[in-house]
Amino acid sequence: MTDLLIRPAHHHDHDAIWSILEPILRAGEAYALPRDWDRERALAYWFAPAHHVFVAEDAGAVRGSYTIRANQLGPGDHVANGAYATHSEARGRGIARAMGLHSFETARSLGFAAMQFNLVVATNSHAVALWTSLGLREIGRLPGVFRHPRYGPVDALVMHRSL
Structure with missing residues (x-):
C-alpha cells in the first residue's frame, strides 16, 4: 500500500464497489445479506440514505469500501454501526485496518459515542482479529x-468499543 486515500464514495464508484461486494455476497460467509442480491439491490443497501459511505483508493484504484450509520434509532442513535469490504486482491495489505481507524474518527466527528458491530461471524477469524x-x-x-x-x-459476535 503506497498512497492510500480514504474519501467519501460517489456515484462513479458504484462499479468498483460492486466488484468488491459481489464476491463477498456470493460467498455468503461474512454478511447476513442475501447471497443472490443483484447489483442494484446491493448498492441500494450500501448507499442507503442513512449511510455514510467511503472508499479506500490505493494508487488510484478502489480497493475497499465501508459504510457507517446509527446502530439504532432514537435513544440508541448515539452508537454507530459499520460494514466493511476489501477487494480480494487487496486483502492483507492494511486496507481494512485503515478503513476501521478512519471509520472510528468519522463516527466520532459525526457525534457518535461508540461503535458496535451486531454480527461478526465467529468463523471470520481475520475480521475478529482485526476488530479485537x-x-x-x-x-x-x-x-x-x-x-x-x-x-x-x-456463532456470531457482538463487538463494541467506545469512541
Whole structure:
C-alpha cells in the first residue's frame, strides 16, 4: 500500500464497489445479506440514505469500501454501526485496518459515542482479529445465528468499543 486515500464514495464508484461486494455476497460467509442480491439491490443497501459511505483508493484504484450509520434509532442513535469490504486482491495489505481507524474518527466527528458491530461471524477469524486489535471487545455471542454455507449454523459476535 503506497498512497492510500480514504474519501467519501460517489456515484462513479458504484462499479468498483460492486466488484468488491459481489464476491463477498456470493460467498455468503461474512454478511447476513442475501447471497443472490443483484447489483442494484446491493448498492441500494450500501448507499442507503442513512449511510455514510467511503472508499479506500490505493494508487488510484478502489480497493475497499465501508459504510457507517446509527446502530439504532432514537435513544440508541448515539452508537454507530459499520460494514466493511476489501477487494480480494487487496486483502492483507492494511486496507481494512485503515478503513476501521478512519471509520472510528468519522463516527466520532459525526457525534457518535461508540461503535458496535451486531454480527461478526465467529468463523471470520481475520475480521475478529482485526476488530479485537482495534479495541473492540466481544460483549456477546449469539449461538448458531449465522447459516454459514460450509459450516452450517455458526456463532456470531457482538463487538463494541467506545469512541
